[in-house]
Amino acid sequence: MQRKWKVVALLAAALSLVSAYAGAEEDFVGWLLNFQRQKNVKPVSDKQYQDECGECHFAYQPGLLPAKSWEALLNADALRKHFGVDAELDNDTLKVIHDYAVDNAADKSWHKRSRKIAVATEEGPAPLRITELRYISRKHHDIPEKMIKGNKGVKSLSFCDKCHTQAADGVYDMDTVAIPNYPGWDD
Amino acid sequence: MKCRFKFRNIAASICLMTLSGMVYADDAAANLALPTAASFYSRNFQTFKSRSFNPPAFNSTTYLLAANESEIVEGPVGATSANIETVTPAAQFKPPLLSGRKIHQYLGLGTVMLAGLTVLAAPEEACEQNCPPPSQQPPRQTSGTTHTRLARATAVMAVATVMTGLVFHWNDIHWEDPFTDPDKLHARLATTGALLMLYAVNKSAHSTEPTSHAGIAELGAVTMVVAIKLTW
Numbered sequence: 001m002q003r004k005w006k007v008v009a010l011l012a013a014a015l016s017l018v019s020a021y022a023g024a025e026e027d028f029v030g031w032l033l034n035f036q037r038q039k040n041v042k043p044v045s046d047k048q049y050q051d052e053c054g055e056c057h058f059a060y061q062p063g064l065l066p067a068k069s070w071e072a073l074l075n076a077d078a079l080r081k082h083f084g085v086d087a088e089l090d091n092d093t094l095k096v097i098h099d100y101a102v103d104n105a106a107d108k109s110w111h112k113r114s115r116k117i118a119v120a121t122e123e124g125p126a127p128l129r130i131t132e133l134r135y136i137s138r139k140h141h142d143i144p145e146k147m148i149k150g151n152k153g154v155k156s157l158s159f160c161d162k163c164h165t166q167a168a169d170g171v172y173d174m175d176t177v178a179i180p181n182y183p184g185w186d187d
Numbered sequence: 188m189k190c191r192f193k194f195r196n197i198a199a200s201i202c203l204m205t206l207s208g209m210v211y212a213d214d215a216a217a218n219l220a221l222p223t224a225a226s227f228y229s230r231n232f233q234t235f236k237s238r239s240f241n242p243p244a245f246n247s248t249t250y251l252l253a254a255n256e257s258e259i260v261e262g263p264v265g266a267t268s269a270n271i272e273t274v275t276p277a278a279q280f281k282p283p284l285l286s287g288r289k290i291h292q293y294l295g296l297g298t299v300m301l302a303g304l305t306v307l308a309a310p311e312e313a314c315e316q317n318c319p320p321p322s323q324q325p326p327r328q329t330s331g332t333t334h335t336r337l338a339r340a341t342a343v344m345a346v347a348t349v350m351t352g353l354v355f356h357w358n359d360i361h362w363e364d365p366f367t368d369p370d371k372l373h374a375r376l377a378t379t380g381a382l383l384m385l386y387a388v389n390k391s392a393h394s395t396e397p398t399s400h401a402g403i404a405e406l407g408a409v410t411m412v413v414a415i416k417l418t419w
Contacts, residue, residue, distance in 0.1 A: 011303075037419055112369050112418050119365050138361070165280040175288060178280040 031110035039112045043170035046100045052093060056085070058161050060130060061170050063114035067105035068126040074098040083129075113172060131157045143179075153180025196343070203347045287355035294348040295377070295415050301341040302384065302408035308334040309401065329392050338404070342388040345381035345411065352377065369417050376414035383407030 031038065041063040044050045053059040062070060072078060074097060079087045089097065102108075107118040113135075120135050127133055131140075140148070140157055148154050154162045161167040166176045179185050283289075310332065318324070329335060352374065359370040366372075387404035394400075 008307075032416070035419075039419060115369050116364075119367050119369075122365070134363075138358075142358075165282075173282070173288075175282045175286050176280070 041113050041170040042111050048096050049100045062101040062104035063106050063109040064130045066107045066121045067102045070101040070105055072126045147179050147182055199343050291351040291355050298344045298348050305337040305341050308337050338388050342385050345384050349378050349381045373414045373418040376410050380407045380411035
Protein backbone atom coordinates (compact mmCIF):
# COMPACT_ATOMS: atom_id res chain seq x y z
CA MET A 1 0.00 0.00 0.00
CA GLN A 2 2.86 2.30 0.90
CA ARG A 3 4.34 1.75 -2.56
CA LYS A 4 1.12 2.86 -4.24
CA TRP A 5 1.02 6.06 -2.25
CA LYS A 6 4.63 6.73 -3.15
CA VAL A 7 3.77 6.44 -6.85
CA VAL A 8 0.72 8.70 -6.44
CA ALA A 9 2.82 11.24 -4.53
CA LEU A 10 5.50 11.17 -7.22
CA LEU A 11 2.91 11.72 -9.93
CA ALA A 12 1.37 14.61 -8.00
CA ALA A 13 4.78 16.19 -7.51
CA ALA A 14 5.59 15.80 -11.19
CA LEU A 15 2.27 17.36 -12.20
CA SER A 16 2.74 20.35 -9.91
CA LEU A 17 6.25 20.90 -11.25
CA VAL A 18 4.97 20.67 -14.81
CA SER A 19 2.26 23.21 -14.20
CA ALA A 20 4.79 25.52 -12.58
CA TYR A 21 7.02 25.33 -15.64
CA ALA A 22 4.22 25.35 -18.22
CA GLY A 23 4.87 28.95 -19.15
CA ALA A 24 8.61 28.90 -18.60
CA GLU A 25 11.18 30.29 -20.98
CA GLU A 26 12.69 27.87 -23.45
CA ASP A 27 15.46 26.32 -21.42
CA PHE A 28 16.28 22.70 -20.63
CA VAL A 29 14.28 22.53 -17.41
CA GLY A 30 11.38 24.36 -19.01
CA TRP A 31 11.45 21.92 -21.90
CA LEU A 32 11.80 18.90 -19.65
CA LEU A 33 8.85 19.74 -17.47
CA ASN A 34 6.61 21.13 -20.15
CA PHE A 35 3.97 18.73 -21.45
CA GLN A 36 2.85 21.07 -24.21
CA ARG A 37 3.82 19.80 -27.64
CA GLN A 38 7.16 21.09 -28.88
CA LYS A 39 7.45 18.77 -31.83
CA ASN A 40 7.60 21.40 -34.52
CA VAL A 41 9.16 24.83 -34.77
CA LYS A 42 8.57 27.72 -32.42
CA PRO A 43 6.08 30.06 -34.12
CA VAL A 44 7.09 33.64 -34.86
CA SER A 45 6.23 35.77 -31.85
CA ASP A 46 7.86 39.07 -32.83
CA LYS A 47 5.47 41.36 -34.67
CA GLN A 48 8.22 43.39 -36.32
CA TYR A 49 9.90 40.26 -37.64
CA GLN A 50 6.55 38.98 -38.86
CA ASP A 51 5.66 42.26 -40.55
CA GLU A 52 9.03 43.01 -42.15
CA CYS A 53 9.77 39.52 -43.46
CA GLY A 54 6.16 38.66 -44.15
CA GLU A 55 5.80 41.70 -46.38
CA CYS A 56 7.62 39.93 -49.21
CA HIS A 57 7.57 36.24 -48.38
CA PHE A 58 6.43 33.73 -45.78
CA ALA A 59 7.98 34.79 -42.49
CA TYR A 60 10.11 31.71 -41.94
CA GLN A 61 10.46 30.77 -38.29
CA PRO A 62 13.99 31.42 -37.00
CA GLY A 63 14.06 27.82 -35.79
CA LEU A 64 14.33 26.65 -39.38
CA LEU A 65 17.98 27.72 -39.66
CA PRO A 66 20.93 27.77 -37.27
CA ALA A 67 22.21 31.05 -35.83
CA LYS A 68 25.23 31.09 -38.17
CA SER A 69 22.84 31.18 -41.13
CA TRP A 70 20.86 34.10 -39.74
CA GLU A 71 24.13 35.91 -39.03
CA ALA A 72 25.08 35.50 -42.67
CA LEU A 73 21.63 36.45 -43.99
CA LEU A 74 20.63 39.33 -41.75
CA ASN A 75 23.29 41.96 -42.17
CA ALA A 76 23.23 45.15 -44.19
CA ASP A 77 25.44 43.83 -47.01
CA ALA A 78 23.59 40.54 -47.38
CA LEU A 79 20.17 42.21 -47.38
CA ARG A 80 21.15 44.41 -50.32
CA LYS A 81 21.42 41.21 -52.34
CA HIS A 82 18.81 39.14 -50.52
CA PHE A 83 18.43 36.29 -53.05
CA GLY A 84 18.64 38.75 -55.90
CA VAL A 85 16.41 41.36 -54.31
CA ASP A 86 17.29 44.56 -52.50
CA ALA A 87 15.70 44.06 -49.08
CA GLU A 88 17.58 46.76 -47.21
CA LEU A 89 16.30 47.75 -43.79
CA ASP A 90 17.10 50.65 -41.49
CA ASN A 91 19.61 49.85 -38.76
CA ASP A 92 17.15 49.76 -35.88
CA THR A 93 14.76 47.39 -37.66
CA LEU A 94 17.63 45.22 -38.84
CA LYS A 95 18.96 44.93 -35.31
CA VAL A 96 15.57 43.85 -33.94
CA ILE A 97 15.07 41.27 -36.68
CA HIS A 98 18.64 40.02 -36.49
CA ASP A 99 18.55 39.64 -32.72
CA TYR A 100 15.19 37.91 -32.78
CA ALA A 101 16.30 35.45 -35.47
CA VAL A 102 19.61 34.64 -33.79
CA ASP A 103 18.04 34.30 -30.32
CA ASN A 104 15.44 31.87 -31.63
CA ALA A 105 17.59 30.01 -34.15
CA ALA A 106 17.46 26.24 -34.52
CA ASP A 107 20.52 25.66 -32.34
CA LYS A 108 18.95 27.65 -29.51
CA SER A 109 15.56 26.03 -29.64
CA TRP A 110 14.21 22.97 -27.84
CA HIS A 111 11.57 22.30 -30.45
CA LYS A 112 12.11 18.94 -32.12
CA ARG A 113 12.39 19.98 -35.76
CA SER A 114 14.72 22.79 -34.81
CA ARG A 115 16.91 20.35 -32.90
CA LYS A 116 17.01 18.06 -35.90
CA ILE A 117 18.09 20.95 -38.10
CA ALA A 118 20.62 22.10 -35.52
CA VAL A 119 22.37 18.74 -35.14
CA ALA A 120 22.46 18.27 -38.91
CA THR A 121 24.07 21.68 -39.50
CA GLU A 122 26.57 21.73 -36.65
CA GLU A 123 29.42 21.12 -39.05
CA GLY A 124 30.07 22.65 -42.42
CA PRO A 125 29.23 26.04 -43.88
CA ALA A 126 26.13 27.97 -42.89
CA PRO A 127 23.22 26.96 -45.12
CA LEU A 128 21.61 30.04 -46.62
CA ARG A 129 18.44 28.47 -47.92
CA ILE A 130 16.04 26.43 -45.83
CA THR A 131 15.34 24.29 -48.86
CA GLU A 132 19.03 23.37 -48.99
CA LEU A 133 18.95 21.72 -45.58
CA ARG A 134 19.43 18.00 -45.86
CA TYR A 135 16.54 17.39 -43.46
CA ILE A 136 14.14 19.55 -45.46
CA SER A 137 15.26 18.21 -48.84
CA ARG A 138 14.88 14.64 -47.66
CA LYS A 139 11.41 15.30 -46.32
CA HIS A 140 10.33 16.55 -49.76
CA HIS A 141 12.31 14.03 -51.73
CA ASP A 142 9.39 11.81 -52.70
CA ILE A 143 7.09 14.57 -53.90
CA PRO A 144 6.98 14.57 -57.71
CA GLU A 145 8.20 17.76 -59.35
CA LYS A 146 4.84 18.30 -61.00
CA MET A 147 3.28 18.80 -57.58
CA ILE A 148 5.65 21.61 -56.67
CA LYS A 149 7.38 23.36 -59.52
CA GLY A 150 4.77 22.35 -62.06
CA ASN A 151 1.91 23.16 -59.74
CA LYS A 152 0.46 26.64 -60.21
CA GLY A 153 -0.80 26.55 -56.66
CA VAL A 154 2.67 25.99 -55.23
CA LYS A 155 5.49 26.86 -57.73
CA SER A 156 8.33 26.43 -55.27
CA LEU A 157 9.35 24.67 -52.08
CA SER A 158 10.03 28.14 -50.70
CA PHE A 159 6.32 28.79 -50.29
CA CYS A 160 5.93 26.56 -47.23
CA ASP A 161 2.44 27.72 -46.37
CA LYS A 162 1.03 26.73 -49.75
CA CYS A 163 0.99 23.08 -48.63
CA HIS A 164 1.71 23.17 -44.91
CA THR A 165 -1.63 24.47 -43.78
CA GLN A 166 -0.41 25.31 -40.29
CA ALA A 167 3.02 26.61 -41.25
CA ALA A 168 2.28 30.00 -39.74
CA ASP A 169 1.94 28.29 -36.36
CA GLY A 170 5.22 26.47 -36.88
CA VAL A 171 3.46 23.16 -37.50
CA TYR A 172 4.94 21.10 -40.35
CA ASP A 173 3.40 17.71 -39.57
CA MET A 174 2.60 15.40 -42.46
CA ASP A 175 -0.99 15.28 -41.25
CA THR A 176 -1.40 18.99 -41.90
CA VAL A 177 -0.17 18.89 -45.51
CA ALA A 178 -2.62 19.66 -48.31
CA ILE A 179 -1.00 20.14 -51.71
CA PRO A 180 -3.06 22.53 -53.86
CA ASN A 181 -4.60 20.81 -56.90
CA TYR A 182 -3.74 17.38 -55.48
CA PRO A 183 -6.45 16.71 -52.89
CA GLY A 184 -6.10 13.59 -50.84
CA TRP A 185 -2.40 13.21 -51.50
CA ASP A 186 -0.49 11.43 -48.76
CA ASP A 187 3.15 10.43 -48.70
CA MET B 188 -0.45 -23.23 -19.64
CA LYS B 189 2.93 -22.09 -20.91
CA CYS B 190 1.98 -23.14 -24.43
CA ARG B 191 -1.31 -21.27 -24.22
CA PHE B 192 0.47 -18.14 -23.03
CA LYS B 193 3.05 -18.37 -25.80
CA PHE B 194 0.39 -19.09 -28.40
CA ARG B 195 -1.67 -16.12 -27.23
CA ASN B 196 1.32 -13.77 -27.41
CA ILE B 197 2.36 -15.02 -30.83
CA ALA B 198 -1.22 -14.70 -32.11
CA ALA B 199 -1.47 -11.17 -30.72
CA SER B 200 1.84 -10.22 -32.37
CA ILE B 201 0.74 -11.64 -35.72
CA CYS B 202 -2.55 -9.75 -35.49
CA LEU B 203 -0.73 -6.51 -34.76
CA MET B 204 1.73 -7.05 -37.58
CA THR B 205 -1.14 -7.78 -39.95
CA LEU B 206 -3.00 -4.69 -38.80
CA SER B 207 0.07 -2.48 -39.23
CA GLY B 208 0.73 -4.00 -42.65
CA MET B 209 -2.86 -3.48 -43.74
CA VAL B 210 -2.83 0.16 -42.68
CA TYR B 211 0.41 0.73 -44.53
CA ALA B 212 -0.76 -1.17 -47.61
CA ASP B 213 -3.96 0.87 -47.59
CA ASP B 214 -1.91 4.08 -47.59
CA ALA B 215 0.37 2.83 -50.36
CA ALA B 216 -2.50 1.55 -52.53
CA ALA B 217 -4.11 4.96 -52.52
CA ASN B 218 -0.99 6.46 -54.10
CA LEU B 219 -0.03 4.06 -56.84
CA ALA B 220 1.72 6.75 -58.84
CA LEU B 221 4.10 7.60 -56.04
CA PRO B 222 7.52 6.01 -55.52
CA THR B 223 7.67 3.01 -53.26
CA ALA B 224 9.75 2.70 -50.13
CA ALA B 225 12.30 0.59 -51.99
CA SER B 226 12.78 3.19 -54.71
CA PHE B 227 13.25 5.85 -52.09
CA TYR B 228 16.01 3.89 -50.43
CA SER B 229 17.85 3.04 -53.63
CA ARG B 230 17.72 6.59 -54.92
CA ASN B 231 18.62 7.95 -51.55
CA PHE B 232 21.63 5.70 -51.31
CA GLN B 233 22.87 6.59 -54.79
CA THR B 234 22.36 10.26 -54.09
CA PHE B 235 23.97 10.39 -50.70
CA LYS B 236 26.89 8.20 -51.78
CA SER B 237 28.34 11.03 -53.81
CA ARG B 238 27.04 13.93 -51.78
CA SER B 239 28.57 15.93 -48.98
CA PHE B 240 26.33 17.46 -46.32
CA ASN B 241 24.54 20.62 -47.33
CA PRO B 242 26.51 21.30 -50.49
CA PRO B 243 26.23 24.78 -51.99
CA ALA B 244 24.38 23.61 -55.05
CA PHE B 245 22.39 20.56 -55.98
CA ASN B 246 22.20 19.29 -59.51
CA SER B 247 20.29 16.08 -58.97
CA THR B 248 16.84 15.86 -60.43
CA THR B 249 15.77 13.77 -57.46
CA TYR B 250 15.86 16.89 -55.32
CA LEU B 251 13.56 19.84 -55.64
CA LEU B 252 15.92 22.31 -54.17
CA ALA B 253 17.15 25.82 -54.35
CA ALA B 254 19.35 25.12 -57.33
CA ASN B 255 16.41 24.53 -59.59
CA GLU B 256 14.24 27.07 -57.88
CA SER B 257 16.46 30.06 -58.25
CA GLU B 258 14.49 31.62 -61.05
CA ILE B 259 11.38 31.48 -58.92
CA VAL B 260 12.88 32.56 -55.65
CA GLU B 261 15.17 35.25 -56.95
CA GLY B 262 12.78 36.65 -59.50
CA PRO B 263 13.79 38.53 -62.64
CA VAL B 264 16.81 40.81 -62.70
CA GLY B 265 15.99 44.16 -61.16
CA ALA B 266 13.08 42.87 -59.20
CA THR B 267 12.34 44.51 -55.90
CA SER B 268 10.57 43.30 -52.85
CA ALA B 269 7.49 45.18 -53.93
CA ASN B 270 6.87 43.30 -57.15
CA ILE B 271 7.64 39.77 -55.99
CA GLU B 272 4.58 37.59 -55.77
CA THR B 273 3.12 37.63 -52.31
CA VAL B 274 2.32 34.26 -50.80
CA THR B 275 -1.33 33.78 -50.14
CA PRO B 276 -2.55 31.89 -47.07
CA ALA B 277 -3.01 28.13 -47.32
CA ALA B 278 -6.44 26.75 -48.07
CA GLN B 279 -8.68 25.71 -45.23
CA PHE B 280 -7.81 22.17 -44.32
CA LYS B 281 -8.75 19.94 -41.44
CA PRO B 282 -6.11 17.43 -40.36
CA PRO B 283 -7.42 13.85 -40.15
CA LEU B 284 -8.48 12.69 -36.71
CA LEU B 285 -6.79 9.35 -37.24
CA SER B 286 -3.66 8.58 -39.22
CA GLY B 287 -0.83 6.11 -38.98
CA ARG B 288 1.36 8.62 -37.18
CA LYS B 289 -1.40 9.43 -34.72
CA ILE B 290 -2.02 5.73 -34.07
CA HIS B 291 1.68 5.43 -33.19
CA GLN B 292 1.36 8.40 -30.88
CA TYR B 293 -1.73 7.06 -29.12
CA LEU B 294 -0.16 3.61 -28.74
CA GLY B 295 2.94 5.14 -27.14
CA LEU B 296 0.92 7.18 -24.68
CA GLY B 297 -1.30 4.17 -24.00
CA THR B 298 1.76 2.06 -23.21
CA VAL B 299 3.00 4.53 -20.64
CA MET B 300 -0.45 4.81 -19.11
CA LEU B 301 -0.84 1.03 -18.89
CA ALA B 302 2.63 0.74 -17.38
CA GLY B 303 1.60 3.19 -14.66
CA LEU B 304 -1.60 1.23 -13.99
CA THR B 305 0.40 -1.99 -13.86
CA VAL B 306 2.61 -0.52 -11.13
CA LEU B 307 -0.44 0.61 -9.18
CA ALA B 308 -2.04 -2.83 -9.53
CA ALA B 309 1.06 -4.65 -8.28
CA PRO B 310 0.15 -7.15 -5.52
CA GLU B 311 1.34 -6.47 -2.01
CA GLU B 312 4.23 -8.55 -0.83
CA ALA B 313 2.65 -11.41 1.11
CA CYS B 314 5.47 -11.62 3.57
CA GLU B 315 8.20 -9.17 4.48
CA GLN B 316 9.62 -10.54 7.72
CA ASN B 317 9.96 -14.04 9.15
CA CYS B 318 8.85 -15.56 5.86
CA PRO B 319 8.40 -19.29 5.50
CA PRO B 320 10.57 -21.03 2.88
CA PRO B 321 9.32 -20.66 -0.71
CA SER B 322 8.12 -24.25 -0.76
CA GLN B 323 5.66 -23.48 2.04
CA GLN B 324 4.36 -20.26 0.53
CA PRO B 325 1.13 -20.26 -1.51
CA PRO B 326 1.69 -20.72 -5.26
CA ARG B 327 2.61 -17.56 -7.11
CA GLN B 328 -0.05 -16.19 -9.44
CA THR B 329 1.43 -15.56 -12.87
CA SER B 330 -1.86 -15.01 -14.67
CA GLY B 331 -5.43 -14.06 -14.07
CA THR B 332 -4.75 -11.08 -11.81
CA THR B 333 -5.25 -7.44 -12.76
CA HIS B 334 -1.52 -6.86 -12.49
CA THR B 335 -0.58 -9.69 -14.86
CA ARG B 336 -3.26 -8.76 -17.37
CA LEU B 337 -2.18 -5.12 -17.38
CA ALA B 338 1.47 -6.12 -17.65
CA ARG B 339 0.82 -8.29 -20.70
CA ALA B 340 -1.32 -5.61 -22.30
CA THR B 341 1.49 -3.10 -21.69
CA ALA B 342 4.05 -5.39 -23.30
CA VAL B 343 1.86 -6.03 -26.35
CA MET B 344 1.11 -2.33 -26.71
CA ALA B 345 4.81 -1.49 -26.42
CA VAL B 346 5.58 -3.90 -29.28
CA ALA B 347 2.74 -2.41 -31.32
CA THR B 348 4.11 1.09 -30.67
CA VAL B 349 7.55 0.14 -31.90
CA MET B 350 6.15 -1.57 -34.97
CA THR B 351 3.87 1.29 -35.96
CA GLY B 352 6.78 3.67 -35.40
CA LEU B 353 8.91 1.68 -37.80
CA VAL B 354 6.13 1.62 -40.39
CA PHE B 355 5.00 5.23 -40.23
CA HIS B 356 8.23 7.00 -39.35
CA TRP B 357 10.68 4.91 -41.35
CA ASN B 358 11.75 7.96 -43.35
CA ASP B 359 12.62 10.00 -40.24
CA ILE B 360 15.62 7.85 -39.37
CA HIS B 361 18.75 7.83 -41.50
CA TRP B 362 22.18 6.37 -41.02
CA GLU B 363 23.92 9.60 -41.95
CA ASP B 364 22.18 11.60 -39.21
CA PRO B 365 24.27 12.20 -36.11
CA PHE B 366 23.89 10.09 -32.98
CA THR B 367 22.10 12.94 -31.19
CA ASP B 368 19.36 13.25 -33.80
CA PRO B 369 16.09 13.38 -31.79
CA ASP B 370 14.30 10.81 -33.96
CA LYS B 371 17.20 8.39 -33.73
CA LEU B 372 17.36 8.75 -29.96
CA HIS B 373 13.60 8.33 -29.77
CA ALA B 374 13.68 5.10 -31.77
CA ARG B 375 16.58 3.64 -29.82
CA LEU B 376 15.17 4.48 -26.39
CA ALA B 377 11.62 3.39 -27.21
CA THR B 378 12.83 0.06 -28.57
CA THR B 379 15.01 -0.47 -25.50
CA GLY B 380 12.09 0.41 -23.23
CA ALA B 381 9.78 -2.02 -25.00
CA LEU B 382 12.38 -4.80 -24.82
CA LEU B 383 12.94 -4.20 -21.11
CA MET B 384 9.22 -4.42 -20.44
CA LEU B 385 8.93 -7.58 -22.51
CA TYR B 386 11.85 -9.10 -20.63
CA ALA B 387 10.31 -8.24 -17.25
CA VAL B 388 6.92 -9.69 -18.19
CA ASN B 389 8.50 -12.82 -19.60
CA LYS B 390 10.76 -13.27 -16.57
CA SER B 391 7.90 -12.95 -14.11
CA ALA B 392 5.46 -15.06 -16.12
CA HIS B 393 7.82 -18.03 -16.18
CA SER B 394 8.84 -17.98 -12.54
CA THR B 395 7.04 -20.01 -9.90
CA GLU B 396 8.91 -18.23 -7.10
CA PRO B 397 8.89 -14.51 -6.31
CA THR B 398 11.25 -12.90 -8.77
CA SER B 399 12.63 -9.41 -9.07
CA HIS B 400 11.16 -7.91 -12.23
CA ALA B 401 9.59 -4.61 -11.17
CA GLY B 402 12.82 -2.63 -11.47
CA ILE B 403 13.43 -3.75 -15.04
CA ALA B 404 9.84 -3.06 -16.07
CA GLU B 405 9.86 0.37 -14.44
CA LEU B 406 13.17 1.19 -16.10
CA GLY B 407 11.60 0.19 -19.42
CA ALA B 408 8.62 2.45 -18.80
CA VAL B 409 10.83 5.39 -17.83
CA THR B 410 12.97 4.83 -20.92
CA MET B 411 9.83 4.97 -23.00
CA VAL B 412 8.71 8.19 -21.32
CA VAL B 413 12.08 9.78 -22.11
CA ALA B 414 11.78 8.57 -25.72
CA ILE B 415 8.35 10.16 -26.03
CA LYS B 416 9.51 13.40 -24.45
CA LEU B 417 12.37 13.73 -26.92
CA THR B 418 9.97 14.00 -29.83
CA TRP B 419 6.91 15.40 -28.09
